[in-house]
Amino acid sequence: MTTPKLEIKNVDKVFKTKSGDTTALQKTSFTIDDGEFVTILGPSGCGKSTVLRIVAGLEEATTGEVLLDGQPIDGPGPDRGMVFQSYTLYPWLTVKENISFGLKLKGARQKERDDLARHYLQLIGLEGFENHYPVQLSGGMKQRVAIARALANDPKVLLMDEPFGALDAQTRNIMQEVLLRAWEKSKKTILFITHDVDESIFLADSVYVMTARPGRLKKKVPIDIARPRDFSVKATNQFAQYKEELLSLIREESLKSI
Numbered sequence: 677m678t679t680p681k682l683e684i685k686n687v688d689k690v691f692k693t694k695s696g697d698t699t700a701l702q703k704t705s706f707t708i709d710d711g712e713f714v715t716i717l718g719p720s721g722c723g724k725s726t727v728l729r730i731v732a733g734l735e736e737a738t739t740g741e742v743l744l745d746g747q748p749i750d751g752p753g754p755d756r757g758m759v760f761q762s763y764t765l766y767p768w769l770t771v772k773e774n775i776s777f778g779l780k781l782k783g784a785r786q787k788e789r790d791d792l793a794r795h796y797l798q799l800i801g802l803e804g805f806e807n808h809y810p811v812q813l814s815g816g817m818k819q820r821v822a823i824a825r826a827l828a829n830d831p832k833v834l835l836m837d838e839p840f841g842a843l844d845a846q847t848r849n850i851m852q853e854v855l856l857r858a859w860e861k862s863k864k865t866i867l868f869i870t871h872d873v874d875e876s877i878f879l880a881d882s883v884y885v886m887t888a889r890p891g892r893l894k895k896k897v898p899i900d901i902a903r904p905r906d907f908s909v910k911a912t913n914q915f916a917q918y919k920e921e922l923l924s925l926i927r928e929e930s931l932k933s934i
């Protein structure tokens with residue numbers, strides 16, 4: 677049997693605050709295989725972002741462990757790329773420089789950095805914008821650059837927390853396809869948090885639904901829709917059935933948290 681890429685094992689997370697303790701996660705366990713695209717859905721406040729931050733090494737689990745390629749994670753590291761809702765591009769660097777920034781830190785030559793930036797610009801459909809600055813780009817374009825930059829650092833896992841949450845509906849749909857096309861070529865392992873059930877089904881190999889806080893894995897729903905996928909799958913009966921199942925699981929949990 678092969679080792680999963682990512683193992684979250686019996687993770688508890690208790691936040692200690694002046695107003696008391698908050699148990700965000702309780703015995704949360706799941707695994708993600710190499711190259712798998714996993715999305716997490718769950719009621720608001722169930723601990724989705726907390727899981728992601730623990731995997732990123734930005735928060736410590738109170739108990740339990742997180743293994744990447746069988747090794748415990750120890751703080752943040754370049755083996756885990758992150759893309760959040762807010763665009764964290766360097767405003768003083770061009771698109772090309774933003775994408776190849778990690779390679780520059782590793783001491784790569786200009787030619788190697790330019791080649792890398794060109795490859796990822798092509799992957800996310802932003803050819804011709806290499807010398808633009810972030811302020812000259814739309815929200816969707818900035819998020820494309822953030823994805824390209826995360827992939828260009830060649831992480832073992834890409835962690836995405838509501839990356840398209842701030843975009844309008846049309847741009848969001850386009851970004852879902854941009855991400856899928858990039859993922860089909862890079863085959864990175866992805867852990868993706870979203871509130872959007874359609875987005876979750878469209879992107880994922882498996883959707884993990886979490887319980888109301890404290891968060892645990894409630895159900896793993898494998899999405900057996902053929903790839904490559906395009907927006908037309910959203911109009912199929914199969915898609916509608918997944919949506920009904922997931923909405924009902926989330927509704928059940930959301931009612932508990934009211």
Ligand SMILES: Nc1ncnc2c1ncn2[C@@H]1O[C@H](COP(=O)(O)OP(=O)(O)OP(=O)(O)O)[C@@H](O)[C@H]1O
Pocket residue numbers: 691692693698699700718719720721722723724725726727889
């Ligand atoms: N730094 C913190 N200090 C104290 N409590 C926290 C902290 N971070 C999160 N929490 C609490 O832990 C619980 C889980 O939060 P988290 O942000 O992980 O949920 P979520 O499922 O991502 O929520 P949403 O879907 O609304 O973004 C919440 O009750 C939240 O208030």
